[in-house]
Amino acid sequence: MVSDKITRLPFEGNDVYMIDRNNIMIIYGDNPSTMIPELFEKGHILEYIGGDKDILIGIKPNLVVEKPSHLGATTDPRIVIAIIEYLKAYGYHNIIILESSWVGADTKKAYKVCGYEDIANKYDISLIDLKDDIYAGYGNNPTINICNKAMEVDFLINIPVLKAHCQTKLTCALKNLKGCVPDVEKRRFHTMGLHEPIAWLNKYLKSDLVIVDGIWGDLTFEEGGTPVFMNRIIMGRDPVLIDSYAARLIGYSKDDIRYICIAEEIGVGSTDLSRADIIELNHGEVGIDIGQRNAKLEYLSKYINAKDACSACYGSLIHALERIREKGFLDNIDKNVYIGQGYKGKDIEGIGIGSCTRGANIYLKGCPPSAKDIVDFLMKYNI
Ligand code: SF4
Structure with a gap:
């Protein structure tokens, strides 16, 4: 059994924490406007991003389908708003949101339905529909085709939703990047069994920061429909470590999800939660009754x-x-x-x-x- 070393802030005599690749930070609640700044302050995110205010920052939510976030499938737009407001307050002005919904869904419609069109208008942010983008192949055996705009980004913030998945059991940080490949490649991923190509995609397209929307996730499906209120946001730098942790949150071990293990084998990150520092910034509240929603x-x-x-x-x-x-x-x-x-x-x-x-x-x-x-x-x- 993994024994997570849970530490709650503030530490005695030390109330700050520098985000490290071996850390996972968790904050409970459902108000991202206060949760994100607290995570960023305690994690010293600005020092991690660096002082160049002109870098291109890409925000990759999960808008797999055109459904609002409380139905369990898509990234809560309030998290994205809180990130944008924080970064803009410190002078980072070159921010885009990029996504390609799953095959058959309309990304532009998802941007509208999920509240991202309003974000773009209010904060003067470009919404990139990666279905319109051109792409190039990376690596061989297998070659992975990735959209150009995703590869152009200097700092990629990956914001998956904590969800179960009917084929891969978990969809979180590693799998969320599947929205950065063209539709033809998404179809090919399925013919390849999903696990290998998902792991290799993360070898070529790196998440600089992962912020998991664990407020509403889904019990069974990537497309939502059985939402579960999990009341937290999780932040880390290593998508393999984050997914290993996320797997446990929904009842699996990392060994149940082959792409996590492959990603570790090819050097994307570590699955070793026993060496991770798992930092909880607060404690959850007595919650709403989630038993009656479906x-x-x-x-x-x-x-x-x-x-x-x-x-x-x-x-x-x-x-x-x-x-x-x-x-x-x-x-x-x-x-x-x-x-x-x-x-x-x-x-x-x-x-x-x-x-x-x-x-x-x-x-x-x-x-x-x-x-x-x-x-x-x-x-x-x-x-
Ligand atoms: S119900 Fe009790 S054990 Fe469970 S999270 Fe709340 S305080 Fe902790």
Whole structure:
């Protein structure tokens, strides 16, 4: 089992933190206008970007389809606004947003529906539809065709959404760059089985900064439809490390997702979470009831006894139950599963998830625990 070294700021006597390739920073909440500046300040992002205010900064959201972000598929435009406002306040003026929605979807329509047209107008930012761009091939065995504009960018900010995927299990930092290849190449990626080309794409097109939209993600599909409120933004520099961490958040191990392992093998980054510093800047709040938003969540929530649970904790448990359902073991759960601050200090007849439930017969510590830890725990003790 991976033991994440969770550190919460402020450290005693030291309330700043320099972002490093081995770090992952997390902030809980759903208000990017305060969360992004805090991440950037604590991570000393300006020092990392450097003093040249003329560099071309590219923002790559995930606008795979034309759906607003609360449906789980696309990057919350408030995150992009907060990034732009921060960078512009410090004089970085050469910023573009670039994307190519999936084959069959209209990027320009996605820009409009997802709120990016308004961003472009308000902040005088160009929206690049990479479906209109020309491209060139990089490397051989395999050669990867990548859109020119994406390769021109001096500093690429990759902003994926934390989502499960019906074929690759996870879609996050590494896979989000698939929106930087032409449609003909996207089709070819599928004929190549997705994993190899996704890893190699990241060898040639580098993410300088990854900011994961973990506010609303999706339980099962890249195109959304089963949104889960995970109430956090995650920042790091290594997309392989970020994806290894993200996999655990939705109930998988990095070994379940082949492109993560291939990316490590070819030198894109590291999967070694045991050497990573995982820094939480704050603590999640008791959240909204996410169990009633769609039929699947309602179904999974029947296994849960929640009382004042934080959204991050509840979201982890929902992802874990779905992974157990995928394995075919959900109906084997025969004990009550308790979660939430309402059980603090109480004796519980059943199984507890999260440190608040330490009064249960048996409980999983963590605050919040990852979905992967919950899967392993429930498979061991409750099934
Ligand atoms: S363990 Fe308790 S306080 Fe911690 S995230 Fe879960 S519900 Fe919240």
